[in-house]
Amino acid sequence: MALVSNTELRPLDDGTVRRRVVQLLTDHIVRGDFAPGQRLTEQQLANALNVSRGPLREAIRELAEIGLLVSLPYKGLYVRSVTHKDLEELYSLRTALETFAFERCWDKRTDAAKADLRQRSADLKATIDIGLDGARAIEQELHLHSWCFELSEHSLLMKSWKSMRVNVYFYFSLHQQALNRKGPLRQSHDQYVDRACGDSLSLMLAHLKGHMRQGLETTVNALSEELFA
Known part of the structure; x- marks a missing residue:
C-alpha cells in the first residue's frame, strides 16, 4: 500500500522508545511475568526488547521512581518485593x-x-x-x-x-x-x-x-x- 503523498514518517525518538519500554515492563511486572524480588539485567532487557541502553536506562529510572523496580548500587536491578x-x-x-x-x-x-x-x-x-x-x-x-x-x-x-x-x-x-x-x-x-x-x-x-x-x-x-x- 502506497503512503499518501503528504504523509511524513519520523523515526521513533528516545522519548517515544522510553515510554514504550515503561509500558511493556509495567505490563510484565503487574501481570506477574516477573516474580517479586527477581533480578534483572540491563543487557537481558535490552536484548529482549531490542532497544538501546539510553532509553532503557531512562525507563528503568522511571519505574524505580514509582516503586516497581529497585536499583541497588553494586548489587543490581530487581523487581520490587512485597512486605x-x-x-x-x-x-x-x-x-x-x-x-x-x-x-x-x-x-x-x-x-x-x-x-x-x-x-x-x-x-x-x-x-x-x-x-x-x-x-x-x-x-x-x-x-x-x-x-x-x-x-x-x-x-x-x-x-x-x-x-x-x-x-x-x-x-x-x-x-x-x-x-x-x-x-x-x-x-x-x-x-x-x-x-x-x-x-x-x-x-x-x-x-x-x-x-x-x-x-x-x-x-x-x-x-x-x-x-x-
Whole structure:
C-alpha cells in the first residue's frame, strides 16, 4: 500500500522508545511475568526488547521512581518485593485519599453520576462472571474506585490517585495469583456502590474504612510467606 503523498514518517525518538519500554515492563511486572524480588539485567532487557541502553536506562529510572523496580548500587536491578509494611502503607494511603475524595464529591453526585458508578460495577461483574481476564478485572476495579476521584474535581487529589494506581494494580495482580482467581469476589463491591449512591456520607466513610481494612487483611493472609522479603 502506497503512503499518501503528504504523509511524513519520523523515526521513533528516545522519548517515544522510553515510554514504550515503561509500558511493556509495567505490563510484565503487574501481570506477574516477573516474580517479586527477581533480578534483572540491563543487557537481558535490552536484548529482549531490542532497544538501546539510553532509553532503557531512562525507563528503568522511571519505574524505580514509582516503586516497581529497585536499583541497588553494586548489587543490581530487581523487581520490587512485597512486605507487610508496603501493604499497610498502600492501604492506609488509599483509605485517606478515597475518604477525602468522597468528602469532596458527595454534593456533586447527580443521578447520572450514580448511574455511571452502577454501570462500572456491572461491567466489573460481567468480567468476573466470564472469569478469563484478570487484567481487565483489575482495570475495571480501579475504574470503579476512580469514580469518587473523578467526581471530586480536585486536580491534585486526582494526580495523587493516578500516581498510586500502578502500585495498586501490582498488589491486585499478586492477590489474584495468590488466590488463583481472575478478579475480586462478585459481590465484594455491592455495599460500596449502594453506600456511595446513598444518603449518608458517614455511613459511606465507615464502610470505606472497613472495606479497605478487609482488603488488606485478605491480601496479607492470601500471599505466601516467601513474598514478604
